[in-house]
């Protein structure tokens with residue numbers, strides 16, 4: 042069973058925060074730079090708007106202290122231009138102004154994208170605190186973005202993994218469907234030209250019929266059609282099962298008795314099953330308050346088919362000696378379903394892979410490797426567990442434990458959580 046990956050979150054190497062100070066007044070530049078150096082920051086001083094933008098462009102600036110009034114390009118314009126660049130939209134900016142407090146100016150500077158607005162003369166302590174707080178916020182923001190990126194990358198990796206498998210699984214039947222259709226088209230052209238020849242004269246028809254060996258063509262058509270249908274069915278099955286992997290599809294959530302689900306599944310499969318094994322049913326009520334009947338049907342069907350195939354694969358044993366046992370029961374607040382078989386069993390070395398999508402030991406055309414992955418997913422959504430107990434050469438038991446009321450299950454509906462499957 043594949044667990045979740047832990048992405049180590051590597052913090053960027055710690056360095057002194059670098060603060061850009063922009064003021065046309067050299068004395069103030071010197072003073073603020075000194076304050077900052079004293080607080081342990083690296084100060085970079087420039088005396089005009091264009092010089093500030095050029096320095097920010099070079100990169101590595103963590104915060105900007107910006108004079109509002111400067112000749113040429115004023116601080117508001119510098120700030121607007123910073124914010125206009127998407128990647129700088131979160132760079133902290135503190136405005137400094139020598140004017141009396143003016144509400145309109147303050148509003149304008151905040152509107153331009155400034156985070157703080159300070160009046161000169163500057164209180165060294167207040168400046169230091171504002172710088173520290175803004176840098177802290179910016180760091181938290183960066184970490185948050187990093188986490189979001191990691192989560193996104195993880196999701197993409199998952200989608201990529203499934204997509205690659207799906208592409209492969211679908212490509213195979215699709216390529217023989219296409220090649221069969223190409224052959225059928227050729228055969229159709231042959232048969233059509235023979236028909237046309239018959240319309241001219243029976244002799245011409247017979248001659249062309251034997252020349253084109255229509256006997257062989259006709260004998261070929263049926264198996265080709267059959268194989269093409271099977272290929273199409275296989276693609277459809279893959280697509281259908283894949284739907285389970287996407288959330289939010291239309292499912293009726295209702296009260297469901299697992300015993301009923303088993304009965305209706307066996308209705309469809311019992312005849313085939315009993316050709317390979319004795320079927321033992323021990324079905325006590327196992328009511329689930331909020332579950333999807335169709336999903337549970339899918340789970341039981343996958344487990345029953347697996348059991349049947351495991352028994353079939355152990356051909357040395359005569360069918361009469363095999364048993365498939367299906368049990369349902371309620372234990373306290375847990376509904377339990379178990380399906381046992383006396384089939385081939387699972388080698389220890391493969392046990393951890395059983396629930397991975399597309400893991401199969403069955404030949405092409407028999408298994409797609411989605412059955413147990415679907416089971417694990419459905420069980421996970423219901424907040425339950427699925428266990429496998431197997432001895433190679435003796436048989437296997439799958440046991441599902443589902444909380445009667447899935448709404449109160451701690452693990453239910455956890456997006457992206459690994460299915461709770463134990464092998």
Ligand SMILES: Nc1ncnc2c1ncn2[C@@H]1O[C@H](COP(=O)(O)OP(=O)(O)OP(=O)(O)O)[C@@H](O)[C@H]1O
Nearest residue numbers: 347348351386401402403408409410411412413437
């Ligand atoms: N009852 C069982 N006995 C022995 N091996 C099993 C049993 N159930 C599952 N397995 C093993 O686990 C593998 C994965 O099972 P899963 O149901 O996911 O896929 P599959 O049966 O191969 O294909 P699919 O179910 O998509 O048609 C099987 O190929 C088989 O090797």
Ligand SMILES: [Mg+2]
Nearest residue numbers: 343347412413
């Ligand atoms: Mg299966």
